[in-house]
Amino acid sequence: xxxxxxxxxxxxxxxxxxxxxxxxxxxxxxxxxxxxxxxxxxxxxxxxxxxxxxxxxxxxxxxxxxxxxxxxxxxxxxxxxxxxxxxxxxxxxxxxxxxxxxxxxxxxxxxxxxxxxxxxxxxxxxxxxxxxxxxxxxxxxxxxxxxxxxxxxxxxxxxxxxxxxxxxxxxxxxxxxxxxxxxxxxxxxxxxxxxxxxxxxxxxxxxxxxxxxxxxxxxxxxxxxxxxxxxxxxxxxxxxxxxxxxxxxxxxxxxxxxxxxxxxxxxxxxxxxxxxxxxxxxxxxxxxxxxxxxxxxxxxxxx
Amino acid sequence: xxxxxxxxxxxxxxxxxxxxxxxxxxxxxxxxxxxxxxxxxxxxxxxxxxxxxxxxxxxxxxxxxxxxxxxxxxxxxxxxxxxxxxxxxxxxxxxxxxxxxxxxxxxxxxxxxxxxxxxxxxxxxxxxxxxxxxxxxxxxxxxxxxxxxxxxxxxxxxxxxxxxxxxxxxxxxxxxxxxxxxxxxxxxxxxxxxxxxxxxxxxxxxxxxxxxxxxxxxxxxxxxxxxxxxxxxxxxxxxxxxxxxxxxxxxxxxxxxxxxxxxxxxxxxxxxxxxxxxxxxxxxxxxxxxxxxx
Numbered sequence: 092x093x094x095x096x097x098x099x100x101x102x103x104x105x106x107x108x109x110x111x112x113x114x115x116x117x118x119x120x121x122x123x124x125x126x127x128x129x130x131x132x133x134x135x136x137x138x139x140x141x142x143x144x145x146x147x148x149x150x151x152x153x154x155x156x157x158x159x160x161x162x163x164x165x166x167x168x169x170x171x172x173x174x175x176x177x178x179x180x181x182x183x184x185x186x187x188x189x190x191x192x193x194x195x196x197x198x199x200x201x202x203x204x205x206x207x208x209x210x211x212x213x214x215x216x217x218x219x220x221x222x223x224x225x226x227x228x229x230x231x232x233x234x235x236x237x238x239x240x241x242x243x244x245x246x247x248x249x250x251x252x253x254x255x256x257x258x259x260x261x262x263x264x265x266x267x268x269x270x271x272x273x274x275x276x277x278x279x280x281x282x283x284x285x286x287x288x289x290x291x292x293x294x295x296x297x298x299x300x301x302x303x304x305x306x307x308x309x310x311x312x313x314x315x316x317x318x319x320x321x322x323x324x325x326x327x328x329x330x331x332x333x334x335x336x337x338x339x340x341x342x343x344x345x346x347x348x349x350x351x352x353x354x355x356x357x358x359x360x361x362x363x364x365x366x367x368x369x370x371x372x373x374x375x376x377x378x379x380x381x382x383x384x385x386x387x388x389x390x391x392x393x394x
Numbered sequence: 395x396x397x398x399x400x401x402x403x404x405x406x407x408x409x410x411x412x413x414x415x416x417x418x419x420x421x422x423x424x425x426x427x428x429x430x431x432x433x434x435x436x437x438x439x440x441x442x443x444x445x446x447x448x449x450x451x452x453x454x455x456x457x458x459x460x461x462x463x464x465x466x467x468x469x470x471x472x473x474x475x476x477x478x479x480x481x482x483x484x485x486x487x488x489x490x491x492x493x494x495x496x497x498x499x500x501x502x503x504x505x506x507x508x509x510x511x512x513x514x515x516x517x518x519x520x521x522x523x524x525x526x527x528x529x530x531x532x533x534x535x536x537x538x539x540x541x542x543x544x545x546x547x548x549x550x551x552x553x554x555x556x557x558x559x560x561x562x563x564x565x566x567x568x569x570x571x572x573x574x575x576x577x578x579x580x581x582x583x584x585x586x587x588x589x590x591x592x593x594x595x596x597x598x599x600x601x602x603x604x605x606x607x608x609x610x611x612x613x614x615x616x617x618x619x620x621x622x623x624x625x626x627x628x629x630x631x632x633x634x635x636x637x638x639x640x641x642x643x644x645x646x647x648x649x650x651x652x653x654x655x656x657x658x659x660x661x662x663x664x665x666x667x668x669x670x671x672x673x674x675x676x677x678x679x680x681x682x683x684x685x686x687x688x
Contacts, residue, residue: 124593125594141469143596202557202567278640
């Protein structure tokens with residue numbers, strides 16, 4: 092396995108993050124049905140990208156790029172990676188991006204039914220989870236680190252990380268459902284809004300406790316402390332962006348069209364949510380890598 | 395055979411996908427089946443020669459909100475054709491309001507028959523046209539009867555997509571390139587009012603009302619409207635005007651004498667604009683520092 096493969100895995104993860112931003116722009120601009128065609132746009136592979144077609148077709152082009160990158164990554168892993176489970180994860184990523192593309196097409200052809208649109212947004216985060224994981228698994232740090240740090244008396248960091256990941260993912264699902272349940276010119280449904288608000292509280296408590304536990308118990312271990320600190324900053328930013336997104340969004344039905352402040356803040360909220368998720372993935376995987384309980388190494392670390 | 399970890403990933407994906415589906419099921423249009431969209435056949439009304447009219451004027455009390463300039467920079471063809479495009483949410487001239495949809499919601503004819511008992515009325519118009527011209531819809535508000543053909547034309551040098559977003563009828567979205575022939579669409583269920591938008595140019599919006607009878611009108615620039623051919627009887631007349639997420643309704647009881655005229659003047663005002671006086675945070679929470687912006 093080479094440094095180049097890891098760098099390529101990081102590139103795929105970054106491209107996926109950019110794709111999430113592009114997708115968030117489609118939703119915030121209400122551009123999902125700017126063309127009734129799929130996979131072509133207005134019957135063309137390269138339509139005139141005016142109006143909201145810029146966002147919708149741009150999203151499709153970025154998605155195509157990510158799909159091609161994922162194919163290359165899966166093949167590269169198959170050829171150059173020794174660990175069979177990493178190879179399989181590469182193929183899982185490819186299956187994920189194909190399924191994601193089909194869901195995207197389905198939601199256009201069905202005129203954006205909430206269930207399909209929310210599933211499309213959710214699978215995007217799961218695909219991001221896989222690409223970030225692959226970037227971690229192919230890193231030099233992962234290969235060189237050993238399960239050398241004993242988990243001391245407090246709650247298991249590994250368990251806390253998994254719980255935080257599940258909570259963040261559930262919150263991302265809620266957020267995606269909320270965003271797709273009302274276009275910019277409609278009021279957000281109160282029940283979903285309250286659920287998303289409650290989710291934010293739960294994520295803050297769980298992730299905050301996880302971060303505090305890492306920083307208090309493993310402050311000297313940069314391999315763990317660094318993602319924990321980044322997660323803390325991102326979590327604070329995300330809470331602020333959430334409030335700002337709500338304030339700009341609540342006025343939106345009275346605007347003549349989706350305006351830049353609402354779109355920019357909302358997209359930033361989606362992007363920051365993805366970054367919180369990615370950082371927590373890194374923190375959790377690293378905890379599984381270096382922390383040991385009863386002298387046992389977690390199976391993922393096996394070469 | 396999949397490894398333990400591959401199964402873990404796949405299981406996680408399946409669980410979250412199910413969560414997503416479960417959390418979103420039944421939110422769109424699921425409770426609309428029993429609203430006023432019944433399509434069962436009723437009686438045919440035969441004109442008796444003593445029909446009357448309902449007429450009136452829609453006015454605005456207080457200072458009318460000004461239209462907002464629309465930024466059409468996203469499509470140069472729109473900017474070229476409509477350099478000064480304004481919103482049409484409130485078209486008010488000398489205190490009179492255009493684009494208000496007025497209709498008979500319910501009522502009883504002089505012979506005691508409910509107006510909803512009839513499904514066929516004389517004088518139903520044959521066609522209605524919705525044009526995309528200058529990157530906005532003409533007309534802005536229109537009414538049709540159930541299953542009336544709506545002809546949709548594109549007079550612009552750019553591609554539009556016309557997207558009906560009803561609650562009681564199927565969602566409908568079609569792209570219409572410049573130079574393409576007209577599209578036709580019919581709506582099978584009564585619904586007041588269906589937002590129609592162009593996802594390509596998100597400022598484009600119009601409203602189409604679908605009624606089971608022809609007793610509706612849209613107020614003209616001078617605020618006036620007339621509903622013709624109304625059988626003598628007592629009716630609940632509603633004036634609907636757009637604004638915010640759901641629009642605003644005013645209701646009035648109107649009696650139409652034989653061969654006579656019923657009067658129905660409606661007034662909208664600052665409190666009926668559909669714009670909150672302060673930013674609503676939650677149903678019971680107000681956020682007073684962020685006041686009206688427009």
